[in-house]
Amino acid sequence: MRDWKWQEEAACSGENLVLFFGSDNERQPEKGIRERKAKEICAQCPVRSACLLYAISEPVKYGLWGGMNEDERQAERRRRMRHNIPMAQAPAMAEFKRCRACRRSKPVGEFSRNAKHDDGLSLRCRPCIEKASTPTWARSSTESVA
Known part of the structure; x- marks a missing residue:
């Protein structure tokens, strides 16, 4: 069953x-x-x-x-x-993706959808996109400016 x-x-x-x-x-x-x-x-x-x-x-x-x-x-x-791999073996799935901005590997859930790219995800993670869209004057003084 x-x-x-x-x-x-x-x-x-x-x-x-x-x-x-x-x-x-x-x-x-x-x-x-x-x-x-x-x-x-x-x-x-x-x-x-x-x-x-x-x-x-x-x-x-x-x-x-x-x-x-x-x-x-x-x-x-x-x-x-x-390659003699059993059909019942779970396929290797890309669960992580590297962000182009911060260069960190992050779970795919941290990337927005974007149909322009082959994997359907944006090139940058959501935090990096938000950081780039926040004006420099609005960022906290402890946050480094990229």
């Missing part, structure tokens, strides 16, 4: 399913835009690795699961077979 509890915590719950599964007669440009939007949601999802593990181990053939589309999941399955 499978444990489906992870689905209750998914960032996509309540979203329109068409965003993750597309529609009939969808053209390639629309598919790319749709998948980027869906991957933005997946990038912030707390159960992304469980979702992807399910989709790889079943295998699920359609839709975007755990931030990967059908072709990406198929490539991941082939990679696992080539």
Whole structure:
């Protein structure tokens, strides 16, 4: 018996399913835009690795699961077979990202969504963005000016 509890915590719950599964007669440009939007949601999802593990181990053939589309999941399955990695082993997920401003590795939750970038996240963490947008005169005297 499978444990489906992870689905209750998914960032996509309540979203329109068409965003993750597309529609009939969808053209390639629309598919790319749709998948980027869906991957933005997946990038912030707390159960992304469980979702992807399910989709790889079943295998699920359609839709975007755990931030990967059908072709990406198929490539991941082939990679696992080539390297003798069990399908039930959790995939390595990027849980941290390096901020370009402060150069620290921080949890991906500290980055804003930004569709312009491949991973769907901004280049700078939220504290660095806030610091840059605060006028110098408004900063406290103990805070260093970058």
